[in-house]
Structures are given as C-alpha cells and as structure tokens.
Amino acid sequence: MRDPRPGLIWSTGRLARRAAYCDYMSSPRWFALREQWGRHWMARPGIEPCCLICGAPWLLERHDLHHRTYARLGHENCRDLIPLCRSCHRELHRVLESDRSWRRLDRAQATDLIVRALRRRTIRGWSVSHKTFGETEESCR
Numbered sequence: 001m002r003d004p005r006p007g008l009i010w011s012t013g014r015l016a017r018r019a020a021y022c023d024y025m026s027s028p029r030w031f032a033l034r035e036q037w038g039r040h041w042m043a044r045p046g047i048e049p050c051c052l053i054c055g056a057p058w059l060l061e062r063h064d065l066h067h068r069t070y071a072r073l074g075h076e077n078c079r080d081l082i083p084l085c086r087s088c089h090r091e092l093h094r095v096l097e098s099d100r101s102w103r104r105l106d107r108a109q110a111t112d113l114i115v116r117a118l119r120r121r122t123i124r125g126w127s128v129s130h131k132t133f134g135e136t137e138e139s140c141r
Contacts (some may be wrong), residue, residue, distance in 0.1 A: 040078050053088040053118045064089040068108040
C-alpha cells in the first residue's frame with residue numbers, strides 16, 4: 001500500500017479503505033476483470049488496446065488499467081477503466097496527487113483532463129480528439 005504524502009496523516013477510515021482496495025487489486029477477481037476488459041475492448045472497436053497517453057500497445061501482462069472512478073469498485077464497467085502503460089500511469093498519479101485542486105474535481109473529470117494534458121505534451125503533432133475518453137476509446141491514435 002502506498003504511504004501518505006509527507007506531512008499528511010490518514011484517518012483510520014482511509015487506512016481501512018486503502019487496505020480493502022489493495023486486497024481487491026491483488027485478488028483473482030480483479031485479474032479476471034482485467035481479462036474481461038481486454039476482451040470487451042477487442043470485441044467492440046476491433047483494435048488492440050493502447051495507452052491513451054502515449055499510444056504504446058497495451059499488454060494485459062505488463063500494463064495498467066486506471067480507475068477513472070471508484071464508484072463501482074469491485075463492479076466496474078468498461079468506462080470506469082482506461083488503459084495506460086506503467087510509466088504514463090505513474091505520471092498521471094504524480095500529477096493527480098501534486099495539487100489539491102485535482103482532488104476537488106470528480107475523479108473521472110480530473111483523470112480525463114490530466115490524460116488530455118499529458119497526451120498533448122507527449123504526442124504533439126498527433127490528431128487528438130477533444131471528446132471525453134469514454135467517447136473516444138475506439139481510437140488510441
């Protein structure tokens with residue numbers, strides 16, 4: 001489990017939620033959901049999933065799914081999750097946790113805005129849609 005930022009103390013409730021989250025993320029149920037997510041992605045748009053920031057091919061064995069929302073944790077739908085390579089996922093969390101203003105937004109909204117910003121910075125010159133990521137998951141590039 002990730003430690004709180006320096007100088008920040010987590011409540012016992014927050015610690016309990018983080019422990020439950022970590023248990024879920026290492027459970028067979030989560031790994032089965034990741035596989036189901038990959039099959040769903042392939043069935044709908046018919047293309048391989050890729051990192052929504054850098055465009056690298058997304059591989060089930062090596063890459064991450066980022067939760068746009070925790071509202072349905074344990075019962076996620078496909079729009080709750082976005083494919084990210086490990087380095088882009090770390091960068092997204094670095095930005096998300098760098099400023100309280102991000103945490104004041106709805107998590108899905110903050111995620112979408114950060115992904116757009118990182119995408120513009122990383123992939124200058126690519127044609128990028130300005131719709132929400134739930135609407136543009138058909139095309140990574």
